[in-house]
Amino acid sequence: MDQILLSLMIFIPLLGMIVVLLLPREQEELIKRATLAFTLIPLILAVYLFINYNTSTANTQYFVSVPWIDTFHINYHVGIDGLSVTLLLLTALLGPICVLASWRNIEKGLKAYMALFLLLETGMLGFFAALDLFLFFVFFELTLLPMYFLIGVWGGPRREYAAIKFFLYTLFGSVLMLVAIIAVYLNSGAPDARTFDIPTLITLASTPGHALADPGFQMWVFLGFFIGFAVKVPIFPFHTWLPDAHVEAPTAISVILAGVLLKMGTYGFVRINMAMFPEGLDIFTNGDGILGHSLALLGFINIVYGSFCALAQTDFKKLVAYSSIGHMGFVILGLAARNPEGINGAVLQMFNHGVISAMLFLLVGVLYDRAHHREINGFGGLGSRMPIYTGITTLAFMASLGLPGLSGFWGEALSLLGAFQEFEILTILSTIGIVVGAAYFLWTLQRVFLGALNPKYEELPEINRREIVTLVPLGILTIVLGMFPSIAINMFYVSVSNLVGIIN
């Protein structure tokens, strides 16, 4: 029974998609309820897995490995370790929240929207659970199509541009990744002994003398994977799709985009680049000169660049989008450090950023639904009109700017602590991001909520119950994880230690 749980979780949304497609399109309420149900089941399963996950070991649990495309030694191999179970929970949590967030504001093609959303959820869940490189890639790409349509059909005025930009960038990255995957596969052994199995490959890649362990080979393959993931994260200079995609995407999709899709990049980086290619990683993170600092440098650039870009925005959503770039920079920086603090911090930051950015995008959506614009300077004084909304926004902002006591702090702090061990100057420079982060959030807070109420919005309705329901779980998570980060860290620190062992 336990064996099937994970697969059940992955494929229930897919089943849901079929069910939704079979429902008559006029039954909108039914479709919405069905979608909600089909996203709640994975959530329940994810919570079950999260609770029953054995934190004391780095071994994969709940794994299933059945031959799939036997001719090419591809298995349907899924399983969880501390990293994936955390992100699975995040994904499963955001699922129903996004369905709720889409409850009222999808005006056309609700059925298709929900169906695509469910497909997207399957892709994301599968990605985090996949332990076969091929399967991993398939799930990685599976998120592409629904995302394209969700942005392209239900997005804002420039949705076509944003959608195709997103698609092209990601596809560009992933084709390079595909080359790397094939190269890894072909070098994994004799024609009969080749494998796509990630744990096996990790072992092989650290076996001295094996073709996969060759530093030169690892470097190129590392780069292939890296670019694939970098587009997704996104790491400067592959980031320009992100603001466009976010600005045009409907609220729930922005939430998924920032909350989960970006994590796919960093998760993949940890899972593949770091664990499988320690020699390659060595070249880019461990050494003198620009090459040895390159990854940390990218993290730094992301932080500073994203933060300053965010500061320069006047579109609320774009601001949040750029802030995502900045915050993902901390993840990169932490990962570049390669020590327990850095990696744990990075993983924690992945989860927390997922929660917090989801909140931020939901909040932007709430405002947009009411005012039908997102121009920061067009608001003012909403604090007196919408106190609860203001309160939750303040919470989210504070969490995002890394206020201790809220979850955003821990990831940033640990990442920085870890990074400082390796890259002192870069880390110190990266702290600029913390100040600028505070600056743009506070400035936004001031322009939107403080000051005198803009007379245009005297009748703006307060946040409603459904919206509060979408925000409260996330808010509770930020507070609880802000106080007790070990709840999350305990899930994965053993896995991370294992990873650190592999790297060094």
Added chain:
Amino acid sequence: MEPIKNIESLAYFTPEILLVVFAAAVIILDLLVKDQESDWVAYLSLIGLGCSLIAIFITNSLVNTNEPISLFLGMIRLDEFAVFFKILLLLATAATILFSIRSEELDVRLKGEYYALLLAITFGMFLMASSTNLLMIFISLETVSLTSYILAGFLTHSPRSSEAAFKYITYGAVASGTMLFGLSLIFGMAGTGDITQISSQIASVLASGGVSALGVLIAITFILAGIGYKIASAPFHMWSPDVYEGAPIPITAFLSVASKAAGFALFLRFFRTGFDTPEILQSIDWGLLLAIVSALTMTVGNLAALPQRNVKRLLAYSSIAHGGYLLMGAVLLTSEGLSAIVFYLIVYLFMNLGAFYVVVLIANESGSEMIESYRGLSSRAPLVAGAMAIFLFSLTGIPPFAGFFGKWLLFNAVISKGLYWLAFIGLLNSVVSLYYYARIIKAMYLESAEDTDTFSFTKSTFALLSVFVVPTIFIGFLNIFYSLSAKITLQ
């Protein structure tokens, strides 16, 4: 194994014979029956294809799969490779016939001839897939070509169709003439027309210095012109966009799938059997030649497709590009490459025919092949739009659709030989290709039509559509197709 003599061979030749018999029957019966409106000739042709298919299975069961047999004193060969292509071609023809029944552009009065020609061309393609003699190769190629010319020009009241036929035959005649010249050179160098013996002959004369590498190179290049024109590889591809655009849509679909597949069958057998020896490879790196041709083909196809506004023409360029992808598998003629091609052809059959079927449907409804007529299709005919999107994404090579798995196998084959540059070009090309495929998707999903009437299609339309959609989704997930394609080899 000794080649089987003529009379004894006939038993193994029943599938082909059945095709000819049915072709004749269709013509004769068409003359006798006057009911022009009914589609019974089409169904009769389908029955013929079915009979042929059964015959294929029966004859195949007579053969020990490990030991292919030569028929007609070495003229053709019956092996799994041939059987695979025959089945593939039968399926493509069957689909074409079904399209033709539904297509409104075809002339109702010439049905008998039309279907007979389809059966005849299938017959020719069968031979292309199994020929092992230079003469047979040429004759089968000519049979297919000649029939293709006629089919492309079948719409005699349409200038486009006539122009297509004219260009096709001019181009084809020159290409096949060139090829024949190349064949004659090979014949002169090897002293035999049997391609199973050519490789050893050429290798020995090359080794003894009796033949200059330039001679072999010229011969190969000339032959490549003939085969390359069939599979529309650059720089021999230029006929195809014009012909595809001008020909009736079912024929375009047929040419882009069946003709290409048959061309590949011929190509693979010819080069794999005739030139795949180390000695030849040493003096002429035709692997590199093919790699360059492959890269060029997919690049040209994809780039030229970018600005197209006619979906049929766009798909024509896209099929050129796919020819380039397929050629990647042929570059080094490894067994991996071969099975990748085989797998990709299966996938390509479904997704490309599916896409063309949608083009047929839209052309029927709107009378246009332009991308503008696809606007708002997602609301006018959601299922058709969904199917088209699946075909296009599959053509792009995006998981979870079968096209991705096919491409993956091809890249796998290329990278396994260290041709990373080719793989990169191929992958960048898939990224580029996304752009024009997405244009259609954009039109269908992101734009809205001025005319918002919904299209009404019959149930059988959807049934046929699902015949293409379902494999396009599922082939990649089923191991059987991989093991099947891995089994197809060429000795």
Added chain:
Amino acid sequence: MVVPLISIILLAPLAAFAIFALFGLAKRSFPRQDILSTAAMLVALGCSLYLLTEVVPKPDPYTVEWISLGSVTFSMGFYLDSVTVIMLIVVTLVSSLVHIFSIGYMHGDPRYPRFFAFLSLFSFSMLFLVVSDNLLGIYIGWELVGLCSYLLIGFWFEKDSAANACKKAFLTTRVGDVGMFIGMMMLFKKFETLSLHGTNGIFTLIADPAKFTGDTSDIVWLSGAGVLIFCGAVGKSAQVPLHTWLPDAMEGPTPVSALIHAATMVAAGVYLTARMFPILTPSSSLVIAYVGGITAIVAATIAIVRFDIKRVLAYSTVSQLGFMMLALGAGSYVAGLFHLTTHAFFKALLFLGSGSVIHAFHAMHAHHDEEHAEGNQHEHDDHGLVHEHGSEIPPDQDMRNMGGLRRKMPWTFGTMLIATLSISGVPFIFSGFWSKDKILAGVLGRAMEWNSVHHYILFAVALVAAGITAFYMFRLIFMTFFGEPRNQEMHNMAHESPWVMTVPLVILAILSFPVVNTIWFNKDYIKPPDQHHVQAPQHADISPNNKTGKVDFGFSIFGISEAHAAEDESENADDAHHGHGPAHTIAMVLSIIVAGLGILLSWLFYHKRRFSAESVATTFRPVYTLFWNKYYFDEFYNGVLVALTVWKSRLFAKFDLSIIDGIVNGVATVTRAVFAAFIGFFDNRVIDGIVNRVAKVIWSVGGRIRRIQTGAIQTYLFVVLGGIVLIILIFRVL
């Protein structure tokens, strides 16, 4: 018993806030949030007082493992020594009194419950900061008090000035906090822990040669870390150069100013510095001392010329905090903390008193209505700049509108006078005298002992500042409570405040007498931590302790004069807070003299009107202007940034550059001008540009291929045959 008590102390205010938040989500509010919060504070106060009896002089921390990363763990816990307990009592006491005062002061405010909830949250954060045994915990509390400060300064956020001020406060302190965080990272890198106390704490490890060898690079590292952590204190405690936020923070309600911006949060910097005492090296100490000294004199001089009653007090606070820092930097641990407590009481009293005056002048609701209306007129500028309000003094806070209030508000007057006497250093019966004297004595003692010219200078500066303090404080008293009413209309409206407001004043006034502060003289109870784990100097010859009598100018932050840490420093540390015998006497005499001078001058200027302040101002116009413009700090920050934007001046030509005010807006403006342009350029032109260019090339190649496809069959044949020829030739050549 300790852990449950501390838990109660922490959880009681937190619970008060949580209840508010939960009710808030349900769109209502707890019926009596004020009572709830006040009660929670009183409970905490009770527990704190009880803790007095519990504490042993040198306890171990109570810790739990908070985060485990396998090889590295972070723990959280409480560290309780005498200083902690005293801080707990100070915080809970002042907080309780401010709570009570606010019941009266904030009465009628539309967001009355929220105010108390925020106060509770603040109290929790501050207490958490105080009891934390490790830097991580301190940092958490540190940032949380910053948040509360932000929320409370911006409590009346409809006012643009308040909205600006709260943002400025948060950001300015965050600049310091980042320094602190970097310092923490440096310590972590060296010691692999952030715990301070206990066997694995930094203070223990620093003595472990295996962890800390004490060679020059280690000392430099430690000095750097010390200075950086002090940066946090500079921000929070409003030391120069990050002091500019505190005066602006007076936009918050006056009880907030009393609690946060006078008594507790700003003192947290001092507390932090004291906590980090063991890792301070001589050079980092000297930096601290200088910053403190400069702050003391700069803020004092600015305070002379203010007319806004709250701003006078704000600058006074800054100045007094400078004193404390000076003390700590000069090694006078006890003196610094002593002044912290005494200052907490009398400054809270002064603020509450001024609040009482303001309250008297202006009923709260009226105040709001007007501000509200005013706020509406201030449209946000396009580019996000907002006029700064600092220069426009609200009438109810302008001392030029006051005068003669002593009869109208006797309680307020009396208590405020006591506080003023205390802060001015009127000898013997007021607590402020003792603590300030201790500081002066400590500095002078260090100067004499080390024969250090730095400390002599600092002593002189402190002395002058002390005199100025007495001057401006009495200026405030004279202008407010003595003389004739300057604004009769407002004067008529004035009235004594209700008892909920006066009772806290009285209690605080009692606390301003030394009786209750005697604990600071109990050497057994309060022991300064050791500060001499720094290894013996490599270059003993330049040490000030080489008894050559040479004055040491060898100061450098990271330089060799780490060698200060001499072998016999232990006795200094011990002696310093007592003051050397002669030093103590000299300091005491001098401080009495300057205080007297200050009061006298003030009496002459502002009560007797023997001299005209205006004429003096005219005579010393440059100096006056300097003071009036607050040493141009804000202008400097803005100016530098403005200079950066000169090249963009055309873009901004339509905006008056002079209105670019407030460092945050300045930074933001520059960012938008420079970075936005650059980034916009970069994202759109360079990255997207490259991508687009590539796409364009691809597209044009596509178009070119199209053009080859002419439609004429012979072109195609040319390509075929040309292709054949080319292929053959290429392969022939290859």
Added chain:
Amino acid sequence: MEFPLKTLIFYGFALVTIGSALAVVTFRNIVHAAFALMVTLFGVAGLYVFLQADFLAATQVIVYVGGILVLILFGVMMTSGRLEMRIHIERGQLLLGAGISIALLALLLTVIANMPVWKNLTDDGIPHEPTTEQIGKMILQDKFLLPFEVVSVLLLVALIGAALISRKEVRD
């Protein structure tokens, strides 16, 4: 030394063939070109005779000259309505075509000149027998049976196709 009559005749045929072929590609009048083609085809037939391919020579004359050439002439008439038709020539195209053709010829001649297996071969030792019977046997009994049958299908297809395409369409 024997009078090289045979050689002379051979060269004569060769010259006639090549010369007329040159005429085919250069004559501006399509009908003239067609007649030049006839000469070429005869020339090739003559060469076949030299190669002892008597049956083939006969077939060449019958099928080509009698069939294809007549067809071509019909084509000319049906597309121009009269028996003369100027062929348009474009200078650039001509040069480029000549370039490519010459390049090809050069390549082919290089191959022919440098192909040892083709050198010094004579047909001296090979008996001069009539080929018709053998050809008949090979086509009908030996391995060329299949091609023969396939070609019959091809001819049928060509027949149907030519009829289909060329017939006047009745538009409706």
Added chain:
Amino acid sequence: MSLQHYLVISSILFTLGIFAVLTRKNAISILMGIELILNSCNLNFVAFSRFVKPSENIVGAGAYVLDGQIIAIFGIVLAAAEAAVFLAIILAIYREFGSIRPDEVDTLKG
């Protein structure tokens, strides 16, 4: 009269055919060029079958001598069939376009 003689002749014929195909702006002339090409091929086959002796290691080389000739016969037949279809298509083109100039039949392009 060695093999080379024939090969040179056929090469020239081939090249001339190519030249015609490339440059003649008349569909029927192009057909003529194609016929030249096919003739050259046939000539090649016949010449090879006359001169090149079958290698002894070729299996079933019995009646080798005539293989080339027979191929040529098939070549002629194919040429005839092709010519017929070609002309039919030319007629269709003439009907639709009123011209058989290949560069005037260019509606499909791009």
